[in-house]
Amino acid sequence: MRKNQANSPSEEVVPDKNFVASLQKGLDVLTCFGRQHSRLTVSEVGRLTQSSPASARRSLLTLQTLGYLDSDGKRFWMLPKALLVAHAYLASRPAPSLAQPLLDALSERTRESASLAMLQGDDAIIIARSTARRSLSTGLGIGSRLPAYCAALGRVLLAGLPPEEAARRVRAMTRPRLSARTVTDAGEVLALIARCREEGYASNDGELELGVRSMAVPVFDRSGQVMAAMSIAVRAERMTLAEVRETFLPPLRKAAGSLVARLHAA
Known part of the structure; x- marks a missing residue:
């Protein structure tokens, strides 16, 4: 497997004179909402975005004026x-768009849910998804974020990084135990990532949610x-x-290969 070039937040270039800090704060506020944080107070937004309450309040009120948020005077929502x-x-x-029909076909064939994700900071963010008839209780959708250290998707993406970069990121991540099966020790996580790098796939057995198993494979760009x-x-x-692994790894790899071919032809 070759490296993944997605940057972590800590590696961002120091802002120059063209960098608009207020825009960054507004986007941080906009993206802090989610399934677990659907209605937030000013102080909660400040905590999630690591900003002062005054700064969070200004961003929230601006986004409300622009029509991105609404409020009852205490809490804000999208x-x-x-x-x-x-x-x-x-x-x-x-x-x-190229992945969606492939995910639909894979999901229809296997009668399971299929997803495509990219690395964003410490998370794997889902950019395309097809949900099977057997719906999973995780309730994932486009835009959902999965912690990279314990998600099969995330481990594949981390395995695409240079080993020293993957190690630095994993050790810097917060790694909460999401279930009784979640692997949180940095050394164990890195061993699983190294195994993924060698075998070309990653798996997850109830680490995100008990009772759910998943498997993921890489999708390569033109440079490999x-x-x-x-x-x-x-x-x-x-x-x-x-x-x-025996049942779904071959069709999963085939779908990923088809996506690579389509991306190269686009």
């Missing part, structure tokens, strides 16, 4: 206009570097992890 930001990405980049990861998720009662 409005549909915020979808325009996501739509701009999905409509302008080839990977999501890992640009994304594609995964399939299965309910644990259906099959063992070994059965998941």
Whole structure:
């Protein structure tokens, strides 16, 4: 596997005179909302964005005035206009649109959910997804973020980095135990990433959610570097992890290979 060039936040270039700090703060506020943080107070936004309450309040009120947020005077929440930001990405980049029919076909064939993700900071962010008839309780969708250290998608993406860079990132991450099976020790996580780098795939057995197993493979760009990861998720009662690998790894690799071919032809 070759390296993934997605940058971590700590590696961002020091802002120059053209850098608009207020825009950065506004985007940080806009992207701190999520399934677990659907309605937030000023102080909660300040904590999530690591900014002062005054700064968070200014950003929130500006976004409310622009129609991206609404408020009852205490809490703020997202409005549909915020979808325009996501739509701009999905409509302008080839990977999501080219991947969607492949994910749909994979999901239809296997009757399981399939996803495509890219590395964003410490997370794997889903940019395309097809949900099977057997829905999983994780409730994932486009834009969902999975912690890279314990998600199959994330481990594939981390395996695409140079080993020393992957090690630095993993050791710097917060690695909470999301289930009784979550691997949180940095050395163990790095061993799993090294194994993924060698074998060309990563797996997850109930680390994100008990009862859910997943497997992921890399998607390469024109230069042979890992640009994304594609995964399939299965309910644990259906099959063992070994059965998941035997049954779904070949079609998963085939779908990823088809996406690479389509991206190269685009």
